[in-house]
Amino acid sequence: MDADARLTQAAADLGYSFDAELRVGGNYVPLVRDDHVVYVSGQVPRVGDTVVVTGRVGDDVSLDQAQHAARVCAMRALVLLQRALGSLDEVRQVLRVTVYVRSAAQFTQHSEVADAASELLHRVLDRAGTHTRTSVGVFQLPKNASVELDLIASVRR
Amino acid sequence: MDADARLTQAAADLGYSFDAELRVGGNYVPLVRDDHVVYVSGQVPRVGDTVVVTGRVGDDVSLDQAQHAARVCAMRALVLLQRALGSLDEVRQVLRVTVYVRSAAQFTQHSEVADAASELLHRVLDRAGTHTRTSVGVFQLPKNASVELDLIASVRR
Amino acid sequence: MDADARLTQAAADLGYSFDAELRVGGNYVPLVRDDHVVYVSGQVPRVGDTVVVTGRVGDDVSLDQAQHAARVCAMRALVLLQRALGSLDEVRQVLRVTVYVRSAAQFTQHSEVADAASELLHRVLDRAGTHTRTSVGVFQLPKNASVELDLIASVRR
Numbered sequence: 001m002d003a004d005a006r007l008t009q010a011a012a013d014l015g016y017s018f019d020a021e022l023r024v025g026g027n028y029v030p031l032v033r034d035d036h037v038v039y040v041s042g043q044v045p046r047v048g049d050t051v052v053v054t055g056r057v058g059d060d061v062s063l064d065q066a067q068h069a070a071r072v073c074a075m076r077a078l079v080l081l082q083r084a085l086g087s088l089d090e091v092r093q094v095l096r097v098t099v100y101v102r103s104a105a106q107f108t109q110h111s112e113v114a115d116a117a118s119e120l121l122h123r124v125l126d127r128a129g130t131h132t133r134t135s136v137g138v139f140q141l142p143k144n145a146s147v148e149l150d151l152i153a154s155v156r157r
Numbered sequence: 158m159d160a161d162a163r164l165t166q167a168a169a170d171l172g173y174s175f176d177a178e179l180r181v182g183g184n185y186v187p188l189v190r191d192d193h194v195v196y197v198s199g200q201v202p203r204v205g206d207t208v209v210v211t212g213r214v215g216d217d218v219s220l221d222q223a224q225h226a227a228r229v230c231a232m233r234a235l236v237l238l239q240r241a242l243g244s245l246d247e248v249r250q251v252l253r254v255t256v257y258v259r260s261a262a263q264f265t266q267h268s269e270v271a272d273a274a275s276e277l278l279h280r281v282l283d284r285a286g287t288h289t290r291t292s293v294g295v296f297q298l299p300k301n302a303s304v305e306l307d308l309i310a311s312v313r314r
Numbered sequence: 315m316d317a318d319a320r321l322t323q324a325a326a327d328l329g330y331s332f333d334a335e336l337r338v339g340g341n342y343v344p345l346v347r348d349d350h351v352v353y354v355s356g357q358v359p360r361v362g363d364t365v366v367v368t369g370r371v372g373d374d375v376s377l378d379q380a381q382h383a384a385r386v387c388a389m390r391a392l393v394l395l396q397r398a399l400g401s402l403d404e405v406r407q408v409l410r411v412t413v414y415v416r417s418a419a420q421f422t423q424h425s426e427v428a429d430a431a432s433e434l435l436h437r438v439l440d441r442a443g444t445h446t447r448t449s450v451g452v453f454q455l456p457k458n459a460s461v462e463l464d465l466i467a468s469v470r471r
Contacts, residue, residue: 027276032250032251032252032253034194034252039289039309095351105453108454108458110456111457132464133355136414136462138296139260140258140267141294142265150289150291152253185432185447194409197446198446199450295452297418297420297421297424297450299424300425
């Protein structure tokens, strides 16, 4: 199974379709390529018109729900890469993932939230999904989202 | 009108002069170039010695004021690029913009704040101003600033 | 004294040993190299199994303690670079440092916290330690850490 087939499987496992246009909104673009490096805009866990996980993690949102949100963010980034590159097999390496978790004052399991995104990247991209990561706890996120994720990847020349 | 003339116009429209030295403060530099990629340090909306918009957006700072702050941050980044490169026409593409908004607990219009910066980048740089973007809501910012913005750009070789 | 000797001296001055394996935890890696650019994952001030500075800066954590935390984060990033590259003399330039400070509502000295990291990078790497920087105040950090730092560097080809 190649990376594109694994992406389809991962979307099915999440129970969402990402076939609709991925709206990013605002006066910018979802993805910019500079030579062999691709930057992907910050993704919230939006499916179609709905942000599927909103609220403060550790308060009205559980760790499980936050991990689900992280997976949806990572899926969106992967779908954007797939559409821009034609196939995820063009991804050589994910270089940097930043995961922003909207946190309750005492919530400290940001790494555990981000792990869900990291695991999905590995599952779909295999070794090309290995990445560096920064996860932090922010106070708010666009659309009241619980998680936001952006990434930088290198692609085949 | 070239990008440099558009920058002068945008500064006049904002009602500020950015002719004084742009102080960044601290033991680092405003801009580093690595081959054709330029990194610009985080910019708060400072004009001369004054941070012109301070406080928490959605609480003591309105969306309009926050958008003004975002424009000033973007202006500073553009002025730094212009001085380092000689002309903004040397900018090939803005790759990544990160916008940090000091947010009230219920404020979720981070994208709308960041849009003001994105629009200014487009207005001045035209197609080279197209970029990926991440906007998040943080708890505090240096000097009590309401917005901070950093960016990465590619330049002509 | 070369950069590696200066790193050893800086570790001794901090009173910590970084000889043990630097655990990053989770499903990702501490460092990824893409051609001549190296990305280092977000580092909290962990020494061995202990995060040595935890809590909210400006509240239960002083500026001095936060600066200590920032130095430990920077040390960890340098040790990771040294191990991956064989020697810190391979670092050509630190390109971007992002410093996340877990802040009290009224704490605004994020730049002063980040200065401690910047000074350490300069002290160890000399001119190669010059960098762009973004410092922000976040609401929480992994493991209740007071500071987190990540960086991007260019290395000799």
